[in-house]
Amino acid sequence: MTANPQPRTVRLNPDDDVVLAVDGLEPGIAVDGVTVAEKVPRGHKLAARDLAEGETIRKFGQAIGVALRPIAAGEWVHEHNCGMGDHDRDYRFGEDARSLPPAEQAETFQGFRRANGRVGTRNYVGILTSVNCSASVARFVAREVERSGMLDDFPNVDGVIPLVHATGCGMAAHGPGFDTLKRSLWGYASNPNMAAVVMIGLGCEVFQIAMLKDAYGIQEGETFRTLTIQQSGGTRRAVEAGVAAVREMLPVAERARREACPASELTLALQCGGSDGYSGLTANPALGVAADLLVRQGGTAILSETPEIYGAEHLLTRRAASREVGEKLLGVIRWWEEYAARMGGDLNNNPSPGNKAGGLTTILEKSLGAAMKGGTSPLMDVVGYAEPVTTKGFVFMDTPGFDPVSATGQVAGGANVLCFTTGRGSAYGCKPTPSIKLASTTDLFLRMRDDMDLNCGDILDGVSLAEKGEEIFREILAVASGRRTRSECLGYGDAEFVPWQLGATM
Template sequence: MTRTIITDRPQQVTLRIHPDDNVRVALRDLPEGYEVDEGGVRLVEPIARKHKFALVPLAVGEQVVMYGVTVGRATRAIAAGEAIRVDNVEHATLGAGAESGASSWQGPDVSRFEGLTFDGYHRADGRVGTANFWIVVPLVFCENRNIEVLRQCVAEVLDDDPYRDYKRMAREMLYGEQAAPVPSAPTAPLFPNVDGVRFLTHTLGCGGTREDAEALCGLLAGYICHPNVAGATVLSLGCQNAQIELLKAAMAQRDPNGSRPVQFFEQQRIGDERTLITQALASIFAGLAEANRVERAPAPLSELTIGVECGGSDGFSGLSANPLVGAVSDRVVALGGSAVLAEFPELCGVEHELIARCASAAVAERFSALMAAYQAHAAKVGADFSMNPSPGNIRDGLITDAMKSAGAAKKGGGSPVVDVLDYTEPVRKKGLTLLCTPGNDAECTTALVGSGANLVLFTTGLGTPMGNPIAPVLKIASNSELVKRMGDVIDFDAGRIIGGEAGIDETADALLMLCVETASGRHLARAVSLGQQDFIPWKRGVSL
């Protein structure tokens, strides 16, 4: 298995990540003619910060190597000291040939965290939540309006509105400072042990394939049975593909004992809308009283299930934030907890490394089969994993999907892969699990939580304003400039690693402590304080 070795001190102005690499990364803007210390390479053109340049001349068809793996192929001759760009390099990998065998992993030293606990919500099924919500979900998009009516009613009576300040600002802009004030937040919450009510809406449930309906019910069941959820109110129209019985069957697979209170309301049976809203509101308020009976209590860190995700990645994401999150993932696994790595299109090119880490041949075969099926499904709609990098990724130095993948996979650390799951399947084992999802930020985060992640670590280099309705999402910036520019959405600065101010190990210890504080409710994630509650199911075969 290839291991990343940093051969330069991070305070230098260029970085060669692995001894086998034939490119280097510019840590700041470099002028034409700049001479690189190693090998005496002289830049033949300016190289922008975060971008790569060739260390040796590359002929047409020659492999571009970064992180010790193939991340592209030269489409024309590239001179030593020339920038790696979309006009001279295309996506290429060496394929997935490898054998499983992950028995030699040496976990990090976690002695300082042994015996440490977080204050979580203990559920009847034995799992522990990092938050405590009542959720309201529709089985079909036809109920979205009723969900919105319920959302506004509950926010009004509980005075639970994350956009209160914006509404006050809008009133003052339109009517002046003498405008009637927006009510302030209550000083004493009615349900102190509850983090709130979350209202999920979506565009599925009918009009698609039966596979879409089954996947939606599996996802909703994952949210209803999630350790961060005390119970749910479910709205159904009645005639849609995603039937109540289909959802109940999916819930029974995840919670056989039916330990959570769930109430169903079918509009076509009830009749008039007023009665539906009245009954649903009564269900929500009764559910809040039920949820309020549960208080936080100490739980071992082995009850953490960390979902890892990256969005708005830049040329530093694979050097700072992603390896940092990987180091935290390894620590959680070493403490007996779980980590979930997803985004299958962003594992393209590093399959052989992950297969080599699989705990058994069966796990490796499942991973290979799901990757192949996803690629084939994408091909049917004229797509390919090579299309994954966004214009923003490319502008910031992530030229090919393989280059992006090599850095994105670092979020999974180095621990053995104990299981591989298809979309909506729940986490079944402690350790590192791979989950088949698209790379789309919101769809992936939605899926990670649906499979059981009770905390999400989300890395970003460009800034991504999104979160999740029921699980805290901590944003980790790959560079310190992003923190200065968009600090209101960032929880942790990994740019200190690039700047040479801190190493990955000490920074990982600090980030793990922030995870503990967040899981205990003592740190409010920025995504939560900003009301970022993104819930977007994956319609398979469409997203990369």
């Protein structure tokens, strides 16, 4: 008869007041120098010492909250006894900004070189809408193209995507909300993963297609066409016109061929969703290693989800390439504090119930793990939602924490590949940008095998972060070269275009 193995725990920093229960803990056993006083679920926290009421609780060597009451060593630490409290940060600028050495070997992938010099990892024809009123027509066009079988004659085209949204009218004709939608739509239309785009409007909406064309100096041609339902003569004729436009664009898109391109042409979106207590130990830091490897190749990595770096922003300002960049990040944080207060919200409404079930207690704790996706490279720039990302290296984009909205901003900014870490099991995919799903635990990877591309749970079994980061980087190159992700195989991506809606709906 074999004895039960000793459950695993890990202290992430010598100064931590808690240890992470890698395995579930039962009362009475001794771990990490303390006796477990009550059942602690896997992925949750155990008090490593006695804590007085109001005392700061540290994990990752950083404050994640305060004790709401006295906590004895060996107790389960979670939302019943740990809260936000005061969390003033010591903001410093640039003291940890150390450039990574260039890679010794230049890596390449097989990409689509566009006429403007940018490089795509996919080759889609998109059907964009100016307003929700034209959403059905856009879907009808895509459905008819697929039903007709015409795509069979164009094997180099990855598909036709209807990218629809819920706004475009009942809004102010100027201001942040209007500008955000404008950037999002043109960002998708000009993303290098798009070979060609048809934009469909109703005709009388606030967000006029002519305005978009004027704003960006867009000329219609073989890769960009527009139409409205009203000018076309109604729904059926608009669908016919849309299908005809796609039919004419497909031979143009088909001419694209993959060729060897340097990894510096990759712009990687960093996302996390459905995080758990393991995310900051496995998938997120491993993705950070991969992001650093890409930056060393001259590429770009975009960290986003501003409410989910709240409490960790002081670590990013220390990596700012200049004080100006650091101050831009703090300006974004202050805007979110004011925005949440104005709307009667609280930035600590995140973690979600699923995050909490997975072991995350406060937004401070979640943010410290989420920020690890950004690796260790200097923070080179901070940009607004859906703004073009033109700076190489590690960049932060201001977005909400809601994954589809955040990723939409990154893709509009130019991301041509995306990595998405998850601990609870997010169901997500993205078009036109392929999304690589990284599971934080082996249990999740096996349970949702059809959705997960890589398992980061083996880090708990001894695989190093360096090894896993290299594996993720190799997967990024392979997917950028055409390997289909799990979410692509499942058909995700048609419903995940969700521009951030700012301002009043009228």
